[in-house]
Amino acid sequence: MTDPALLQALDYILNQSDAATIEVLSEALIKRRRNLSFFHAVGEIPDPEKAAKEVSAALSGSTDKIIEGMRSSIHEMIVRLISEHAPELNADQINELCRAWMPSTYKTKEKSAKEGDLPPEALLSMIDQFISFSNGTMSSSVDTGLRNEVGAWPERYWNAFPPVVRQIITDYLKNKIGDKDFKSKIVLALGL
Helix, strand or coil, X not given: CXXXXXXXXXXXXXXXXXXXXXXXXXXXXXXXXXXXXXXXXHCCCCCHXXXXXXXXXXXXXXXXXXXXXXXXXXHHHHHHHHHHHCCCCXXXXXXXXXXXXXXXXXXXXXXXXXHCCCCHHHHHHHHHHHHHHHCCCCCHHHHHHHHHHHCCHHHHHHHHCCHHHHHHHHHHHCCCCCHHHHHHHHHHHHCC
């Protein structure tokens, strides 16, 4: 059996596309091939919805308990350090310093929401483009297109990456980790 969508795509490519369209299709094929090899190296293509449900079920509120326990331990440590190094401060002053030094739960949640603005799939595509650019394998037309669309895109991408992703990319570009380790670490870091 012949796939009608494949026939339609082939007809478009062979009979209707111009040079600019072929360039776009060529870049799309390269990206698709890279994504397929990427997921092949780390296993099957992940289902984000399924993974999110599994993680959510596994954690089921334990994260909040752990964070609260850590906050309590840090608070106690700060109080102990202040008491040792500034015994002249009273309890109210110590509590005020603790509030100033420890981020509130509200601020932590607000920061997490800002950091999580980009979906993992978008970050994966950005990482792929950044690596391609850094290795010198990106075509000039793709680089020009990104610069026209985003501006100084390498810097903007770098600043948008979470710190753990930046470290993985740095290790990869400095040949501290190989291709397979890079791909599996990125998948883990993005939660895919």
